Amino acid sequence: MKGITRKEEIITTAAKLFKEKGYSAVTMRDLAKAMGIKAASLYNHINSKQDILKAIIISLAEEFTEGMQLIQSSNDSCIDKLKKIIELHVKISSQNIYGMASLNNDWMHLEEHLKYYQRLRDDYENDFRDILKSGIASGEIIDIKPEVMLFSILTTLRSLYLWIPKKEDVNLDELSNSLSQILIKGINI
Amino acid sequence: MKGITRKEEIITTAAKLFKEKGYSAVTMRDLAKAMGIKAASLYNHINSKQDILKAIIISLAEEFTEGMQLIQSSNDSCIDKLKKIIELHVKISSQNIYGMASLNNDWMHLEEHLKYYQRLRDDYENDFRDILKSGIASGEIIDIKPEVMLFSILTTLRSLYLWIPKKEDVNLDELSNSLSQILIKGINI
DNA sequence: GTCTATAGACTGATAGAC
């Protein structure tokens, strides 16, 4: 009773392969081989290759949306909201490194759910931008173009999946703190 | 006498398509259609699909290597070297937005030239890390894990191609300055 | 739940006419 179904096993194996070569370059035969079965057997558990991609990406995107809604509705200062966003990315990314690769690089291959994904992503960026803007308005954050700040911070957080696995001994709280310091206070003395 | 050959036209058109869907998802028929010719005609100018990818990626990687060598051999302070690296990324990325997408996302599909690319990339990261470390040693840069700093700054710079085209009116010097401020001095008051 | 066999479409690339 490990509670892990064959379908879930297929999805996590697929995410691992998608991270290495991208969705389009991974064939159902590649996936089957990694599972130790034949390609046709996969279809007893999943409906299509596309369904695997959807399962990986949409659940992650919704996880970010929920996290952002919680942060946004809090009474924290803008800087504290930023710190919580950083913690959110560290947490989700470390729990699903392979899935994060698909979320970042293979979302354009979504078919039926592409527009839904794009709406979630746009909303997330807008919420993030609003936090930065209100931080500027209240004097908490320097008055530099919020667009450049948003881009700089968000791309760093979105790329965490590339970097976390390389340092397996890293403490996640420590990583969140280092990132907060670097992204918020800068790197010079 | 525009000096732009048909081969170059194919490569830039391919880079544009690779940015949208990735190398693996773009077929030679897609590329031919975008050029207004038939797929077979492409082979009068290029040897293979793989050769196109190599042409896009390797020239860009070498451009970064040359830029880094120039910066490294200068007598600037570490902070000034960092500013020059930021300018280097802004300059190259703005000149070849589409190629930067392949450099970032499709390098793993290089065949013959994969190891060469990886060596250039590793060397670049090592040079970057050395600059940060000597900045820490000299007291110019705060003593936080250089690995987290390197990751944070470099992923921001590597993702510039995603963001530059969205703001066509942006002044590149202004962008370099904003980025320097944000990445080096942080965003809080 | 896995297998073999296969359908039907698509892939990169080549041969040879114009």
Added chain:
DNA sequence: GTCTATCAGTCTATAGAC
């Protein structure tokens, strides 16, 4: 330099046996 025609291989997915 571009075309038509085509090859040989691969792709996702299905049918049906065990």
